[in-house]
Amino acid sequence: MAQEITIHRSCAKCGRTAVAPELGVLTGRTAEGTAGSRGQMTCNSIWFCAPCEASRRAEDTAELTTSALRWLAKGGTLAAVVLTSRHNRTHALDALVGALWGRPDIDPDTGEVRMRKAGKGKDGEQLWKPARVPGAYQEMLGARAFRNTVGPAVGYVGMARNPEVTRSEDNGWNPHLNALVFLGGHLEGTPANGRLVYVDEDGNGYFEPGEGRSCTFEPPPEDLEAWEDWLREFWQDALRSIDPAYTPTTECERANCKCQGKGHGVKVEIITSPDDEALIRYLTKNGDDKPVRSETVAADVETARNAASEVAYTSGKDARGRRSMTPFQFLDRLWAIEREGLDEDEAPGYGTREQNRGWWREWEEAMFGRRAFEMTRGLKRHTDLTEDDVYRFKELHKAFVAGVVLTADAHGKVAAAGTDYAVIEAVRTEREADVPTLVTDAGGRADHVRLVDAGGCAEFTESLSEVMKAKAKTRLTEAEALLRGMERVTCPKCKGLGHLEEFAAIANGSCFSCNGNGWTYGEPADDSDDDEDQEVPDGTRREA
Structure with missing residues (x-):
């Protein structure tokens, strides 16, 4: 349904168009009993496309779960936090999310986005990027007390955060921020650039924790309570300064309310691990997929997985x-x-x-x-998350044991009819023989369906890889030929350097990302004396 009403061109084509029409689209089943498709265009939009959202959320959840489990295994503490604002049916969504996690800095006189300097390019030219007004979340991360007082007291080392939005009939839009905060670590330096260190009883730190040493500690309950109280007060003040109408409550007199009388702007739940040694054995079993025997470890794993899923997998709930x-x-x-x-x-x-x-x-x-989902800088390093742990694309490269290949026309027919998911389900449940009927019911031809075994799936995958490599090489050659002799031109909206016209069209005439690194069609920028000190929207000046 999103493809039919979306304003985004890439999302409109997602899942409906074969990237290599000469090969068609493969839908296959893995040995684990899952199913998926290869050879169709994907938009990778986490906000506007349900299939792509589900895929990306699964990746994010898996990575965050690994980080959370390893942190618990080290003896660390997790805090599952929900941050929101007061809202009602009169509030626009754009204004609400801007208050929570920032918005573009718009010049009230011109209506244009102000720009700020973004360093120098390879040839020394000044680069610019859109300026932003920080939201309450950015204000919280940048608060001096959070960095220098409150954070060290509870051992703050980083957090993963993800926005979530719902809409109720009574209260309108309800945007909130889910976060998993990693606490209980000794840091040498800042969370972004520092390192976890072991601290002995005398306060001496060592960069590499040795055998039997832990670089974490259990924050005292009074410090955790003080951190939560500070967060509630700061969050309320930050939103009040943006718009008094967004000020959340910090008290509640409602009987049996789940906020426990603390108000509805901030919710905090502390997660610890009661069985570190068994959890460590579970996490370091080196590919051994035997089930976890310890009930306490199983509880830890489930708790961490649920907390990670709550943070990373939100808009699909x-x-x-x-x-x-x-x-x-x-x-x-x-x-x-x-x-x-x-x-x-x-x-x-x-x-x-x-x-x-x-x-x-x-x-x-x-x-x-x-x-969408984002980990603060340094967190992956602090939780020992390596490239080998990254879930991204692992599912994509799983081998299929059986499946069906639909021609580009047949795939387009079932996608337009909304039965492409029925094709996936038929393959997943080993009912490939039902797929020709699904295609004919959608207006296609049964002879446009080809059943394949593991060898046929592998052959299709290899052919698709070769076709895509050849197309990429062709596009690169065409782009290099197109850019020869072209002049840089100024993007009319951001005053930076634009991108190719096909991308500019997506952003309503402005360059796609406004970061000053692309090219666009058009006449070169005027090099007359009048433009040598051209004004940019934020009142600063840049060299032509």
Whole structure:
């Protein structure tokens, strides 16, 4: 459904277009019983495309789970934190998310994004990038007390954070930030550039913890409580300074409220490991996939995995109740009404068709270009997360034991009919023989379906790799030929150097990322004396 109503061109083509039409699209099943497709275009959008979102969230969850487990194994402490603001139905989503995690710095007179210096390019020219107004989250990370007083007291070493947005019928948009905070570490230097060190009873530090030594400690309960109190007060003040209407509560008199009387702006849950040695053995079993025997370790693993999933896998979750929805549930409701023919009273969720389409458009406009899951700098190093642990693309390279190959036309037919997921499910459950019927029901031809075994899957994958390498080489050659003799031109919106026109069109005429490293079609910038000291939106001046 997203492909039909999205304003983003790449998302509209995701899953519907074969990247190598001469080969078609392979849907295969792995030995573990999972299924997936290869050979179709993907947009990799974590905000606006449900399949790509699910894939990326799985990667993020796996990496964060590994980091969390290793931190618990070291004897560290985790704090699962939720940060939000006061909100109601009158508040626009873009304004709310800007208050929480920043927004572009817009000049009120011109309506243009102000620019700030971004260093020098390879040839010495001044580079510029859009300026941003920090939100409450950025203010928290930059607070002197957080860095120099509160953080060291609880052993702050970093955090992973991810925005989540729901919309309720009663209170409108509800953006909040899920974070997993890593506490209990001794740091030499800053979290971004420092190193974990062992500290003995006399306060002496050593860079490499030795045998039997731990570079973490258990923060005293009073320090954890002081850290939580500081966070609540700071978060309230930060949002109040942005807009008093967003000020969250720090007290609650509601009976049996899950906030325990602490208010609804900040929620903190502390996670520790009661069985370090067994957990360490579990984490260092070197590929041994035997099940965990210790009940306490199993509980630790499950706790860490749940905490990681809560942080990393958010926008794909179901909101609570019929009267609260995630953005992807807008699409579920539209599908039920427009495709399945259900009345609005019978379809899941709430709101009219027009309202749900409008809310989806507001979601796309507010979240475009924003970061999703992110670990603070240095955290992967502190939790010993290496390239070998990175989940990304591991699923992509799993071998298929059987599957089906659809021609580009047949794949396009089932994608347009919305039955491409039925094809995946048929392959996953070893019902490949049902796929020709799914194709004919979608208006395609049964002879455009080819059943393949493990050898056929491997052959398709190898051919696809060769085709994509050849296409990449061709594009590179064409780009090099195109750029020869071209002049740099000024992006009319960001005053930086633009990108190729096809990318500029996506950003409504501005260069795609506005970082001054690309090219665009057009006349070269005017080198007359009038432009030698050209103004940029933030009032500073740059060399032509």
